[in-house]
Amino acid sequence: MVRRGTALGFFGIFGRSQDLRRLDAALRLAGLHPAQVPEGVKLAAVGLMAGDGAEEPPPAAYPPVGLLMAFLALGPDGFARENDEAQLAAATQRLEAALEAGEGRDAQIVLLMLHAGLAHPALVRDYALRAEEE
Template identity: 55%
Template sequence: MTRRNSSLGFFGLFGRSEDLRRLDAALRSVDLHPALVPEGVKLTIVNLMKDHWPDAEPPPEAYPPLAGLFAYCAVGPEAFAAVNGTDRVNDVEARIEHALDGNGGIDAQLVLLALHARLMHPEIIARFELSVE
């Protein structure tokens, strides 16, 4: 499978790629500073998005919901709610429940990524009884 636009720009010569800039902006919009997410994790997120949208680049509107889910996993419900509100918390928690019910998809992949990257907030691990087996 070939990838469209490299996530590193053109060998890093022309700056940060558009997909990583969009992800960074989306993370900022939910109050998770992009510097707190390792580059390898961000690259994995954009590659998962490209896998989810195999025939085209992920649309710009796809980034904020995924960044919100990832931020919730990283900072926990209290800090996420303080900035994003309880409606957004309820939405993200419903998405996690749906993903954990065997519905998979990109939400399940992001939860698994946060867990494996050791970026998952302990309260989220306990709340959803998550483990790496």
């Protein structure tokens, strides 16, 4: 997880941390309202972006993760309504590459969304997505 204090806020007194605001903005930009993603999933995604021991992901890390999360949640048709063809092609390619590699940040994001029940049914069906227990 991210070492510095990722914060959700406290009774509206303290604001959300910068990393969660950046992820919310990236999700919104990709066409997925941030309220559709539980806070725990966002916290986990930020932790995956930061990697082991990192303080905070760099600002450039958020838009690609937001796009992949939006693609996974909205499915190809919903994502295409919110984004252009190039972004749809890129998201599809990233999903396919993540599934082929079976590891890496994109594969971890796919697994996170699948475990959270946020993977679109069409993607689960078309790519035979499943989480195997070890």
